[in-house]
Amino acid sequence: MSSQQNQTKNNKMVIKLLAIVVGMFGFGFALVPLYDVLCDALGINGKTSDIAAVYESIEVDESRWVTVDFITRTNSGMPWEFKAQTQQVKVHPGQLNLVNFYVKNSAATAIVGQAVPSVSPGTAAIYMNKTECFCFEQQTLKAGEEVLMPMQFYVDPQLPKDITYFTVQYTLYNVTASAEVVALNRG
Known part of the structure; x- marks a missing residue:
């Protein structure tokens, strides 16, 4: 060649x-x-909306029960204790409900955290309406500070009848570095 x-x-x-x-x-x-x-x-990896729903008095479907489990976890390296005070609730679709989440910053410095929710099965995510949630904003906790963070929600009565159980998981991330960058850019 x-x-x-x-x-x-x-x-x-x-x-x-x-x-x-x-x-x-x-x-x-x-x-x-x-x-x-x-x-x-x-219908997997149910992402929830990060916009607050407006609760207008709707008819509660008292003929149905829906079980909602709450799971919490922190991203690796996040030195916060994070848990749902109520791990499971049974609700009627349309009924306004309140659950609290306990958080404690075990670090020696202030940390900014951001909770990211997901719903499983994913098809239930659009029927999970949060009217108040700590996940809407970043949370700053001083060293050793502990707080209760509320989450108020209702399950839309249009939830398909075959869904009687779903799980809401919150993962807490340390966003201190990015919050500091945003603060510097504003200032």
């Missing part, structure tokens, strides 16, 4: 490899929207 043929083969191989790299890069960007579409289609 001549050196010109080798050069042509090498050029073709480089072009193919570059095309693969560009394709992989594009696929990486497409993963997030594809993941969201897949989760929506399968």
Whole structure:
């Protein structure tokens, strides 16, 4: 084989490899929207709205009970104690309910935390309406400070009849560094 043929083969191989790299890069960007579409289609990874619902007196469906479990966890390295005071409630759809969450900052410094909720099964997420929630805003706790954080909610009476149980999980993240950056940019 001549050196010109080798050069042509090498050029073709480089072009193919570059095309693969560009394709992989594009696929990486497409993963997030594809993941969201897949989760929506399968009803998994129930994301709740971070906008407060307005509770207007609606008819409570006293013929149905829905069990709601509350699970709490902190992201690794988050030095806060975090737990639901009530781990499970039975509610009537349309009924306004209040649950409290206990939080204690065990660190020696102030920390800013942000709670992120998810609902399982995901199809129940749109029927979980929070009128007041600590997850709407970042929470700052001084060293050793402990507080009760309320979450007021109602389950929409339009919740499908086959859903009689769902879980709400809150994961607490340490967002101190990003809160400090935002504060510096404002100041």
